[in-house]
Amino acid sequence: MNLRFKLIQKAEAKLVPYIFAGVGVRNLNAPSSSGFTVNPGTDFLIPAGFGLDYRITPAISLRYFSTFGYTFGDKRDNLATGGNDMQLQHQIGITFGFGKKHDADKDGVSDKKDKCPDTPLEALVDKDGCIVDKDKDGIADNQDTCPEVAGITAFKGCPDSDNDGIKDSEDNCPNVAGKAEFKGCPDSDNDGIEDSKDKCPTVAGLAQFTGCPDTDGDGIVDSEDTCPTVKGTVEMGGCPDSDGDGISDNKDKCPTVAGLKERNGCPEVKISAKTKEVFQKAMAGIQFETGKDVIKKTSYPILDNVVSVLKENKDWNVEVQGHTDNVGNYDANKSLSEKRAVAVKNYLITKGINPAMLKSSGYGSDMPIEDNKTAAGRAKNRRVEFKVTYEK
Numbered sequence: 321m322n323l324r325f326k327l328i329q330k331a332e333a334k335l336v337p338y339i340f341a342g343v344g345v346r347n348l349n350a351p352s353s354s355g356f357t358v359n360p361g362t363d364f365l366i367p368a369g370f371g372l373d374y375r376i377t378p379a380i381s382l383r384y385f386s387t388f389g390y391t392f393g394d395k396r397d398n399l400a401t402g403g404n405d406m407q408l409q410h411q412i413g414i415t416f417g418f419g420k421k422h423d424a425d426k427d428g429v430s431d432k433k434d435k436c437p438d439t440p441l442e443a444l445v446d447k448d449g450c451i452v453d454k455d456k457d458g459i460a461d462n463q464d465t466c467p468e469v470a471g472i473t474a475f476k477g478c479p480d481s482d483n484d485g486i487k488d489s490e491d492n493c494p495n496v497a498g499k500a501e502f503k504g505c506p507d508s509d510n511d512g513i514e515d516s517k518d519k520c521p522t523v524a525g526l527a528q529f530t531g532c533p534d535t536d537g538d539g540i541v542d543s544e545d546t547c548p549t550v551k552g553t554v555e556m557g558g559c560p561d562s563d564g565d566g567i568s569d570n571k572d573k574c575p576t577v578a579g580l581k582e583r584n585g586c587p588e589v590k591i592s593a594k595t596k597e598v599f600q601k602a603m604a605g606i607q608f609e610t611g612k613d614v615i616k617k618t619s620y621p622i623l624d625n626v627v628s629v630l631k632e633n634k635d636w637n638v639e640v641q642g643h644t645d646n647v648g649n650y651d652a653n654k655s656l657s658e659k660r661a662v663a664v665k666n667y668l669i670t671k672g673i674n675p676a677m678l679k680s681s682g683y684g685s686d687m688p689i690e691d692n693k694t695a696a697g698r699a700k701n702r703r704v705e706f707k708v709t710y711e712k
Contacts, residue, residue: 322367332447334375341368346389348396363391363405379417386410425449546570573709589636589708598625599706606664606704613659615667623664626706627671633708639679640665641705645698646685658682664704 322342328335344367349360371385389407396405422431424438427445431437434449443462444452451460457470457477464477466489471479475487484497484504491504493516498505502514511524511531518531525533529541538551538558545558547570552559559568565578565585572585579586591599606623607616615623630638642661644653661680669675690697 324371336373336375336381337370338373339368339370340385342366346391359396361395363393363396366390373415381415382412383415384410384412586709591708595629595633598629602626603703603705604700608660608663611656613656613663615663620667623667624671627668627673630668630673630677634674634677636677636708637679638677639681639707639709640668641687641707642680642682643687643701643703643705644685645688645701646692647698650684654682654684654686656682657684660704 321344322340324338324340327337327339344365345362346365347362367387367389369385369387371383373381373383375381387409389409391405394404423429423434424431425434425436426441427434427439427443427449429445429447429449436445436448436450439445439449439451440462443460446452451462453460453464454467455464455470455477457464457472459471459473459477461467464471465475466478469479471477471487474480478487478489480487480491481494482491482497482504484491484499486498486500486504488494491498492502493505496506498514499507505514505516507514507518508521509518509524509531511518511526513525513527513531515521518525519529520532523533525531525541532541532543534540534545535542535548536545536551536558538545538553540552540554540558542548545552547557547559547568550560550569552568553561556568559570561568561572562575563572563578563585565572565580567579567581567585569575572579574584574586577587580588602622602625606619608614608619609616630636640661642657642659642664644657646653658680659682661682665678665680668678685692685701688697688701689703690700692698692701
């Protein structure tokens with residue numbers, strides 16, 4: 321009676337070493353014709369040893385084992401050695417396993433080794449008896465519609481790469497989250513036109529302009545509309561022409577009153593001969609301290625005549641223009657002309673002229689009316705002019 325312990329417990333191991341020990345009895349007897357001299361009899365025996373199985377198939381193994389037997393007497397071998405009788409025995413042979421393994425789910429893996437003992441018939445299983453999951457998505461191949469590609473339970477193992485709720489096989493844009501109505505493709509600006517067909521995919525637009533906007537709703541797409549935030553006409557490039565004078569408001573200096581093209585949309589100003597004479601005298605007669613913007617007192621009567629004209633024509637917009645000759649530094653001349661125009665404007669305001677009627681500009685030597693090569697010409701170029709730019 322032996323107790324055997326396998327040193328390798330794996331069921332699939334090819335080489336299985338083991339040790340054993342036990343108890344037993346031995347009866348020794350030999351006929352005289354055998355050539356052995358023994359004392360017949362039965363002894364109590366303790367066997368122990370080691371062995372090695374080499375598995376050729378699960379049912380067939382090549383076996384070697386060695387047994388050492390020890391008795392508690394020295395009666396059988398006729399040798400007085402001073403020790404009890406012992407024996408060493410070596411055996412080699414082939415073992416055969418009979419019977420049939422129990423495999424409840426008939427998957428080819430015995431119940432003893434089967435970690436999934438209830439797999440369906442004909443299901444492909446691994447060495448542990450569990451259904452194969454090739455794509456490692458946690459869904460067994462027999463329940464996985466896409467067994468070669470990792471997927472999700474919601475689509476029976478098929479993937480939804482962009483997580484938009486539309487499985488890849490039905491998604492025209494599988495790598496970009498989209499909408500069901502566009503078969504998985506996106507509409508980034510939510511204008512009802514999918515990005516692939518939208519010429520302006522990041523700005524909400526209209527179908528008639530292939531997804532591009534018409535902010536002011538004038539029927540002209542913003543990219544072609546000079547005034548995209550104000551309703552206009554095609555003829556005006558998308559800009560309005562409020563006064564109907566054929567000049568768009570963005571180019572019309574008098575956008576609420578019909579005017580002339582040559583006057584940038586402003587109407588022709590009707591100036592009497594008497595008024596023109598006043599302005600002519602002012603142009604020639606207004607004098608300043610040399611190199612300064614201080615008006616000489618002798619010029620006050622001339623300016624007072626201008627005041628009278630402006631009070632009679634309160635619907636005018638008037639530009640006070642300062643001009644110089646070309647003697648000296650250009651920038652200094654221009655600065656001086658601006659200061660002199662401001663000085664005249666301020667004088668008119670102190671005399672009761674509405675500031676809203678007036679604006680001042682300095683042109684330096686840019687707009688001569690005579691030749692600067694002569695003293696007389698330079699004198700005429702140093703002037704202040706009054707230009708009526710608009711009549712309400």
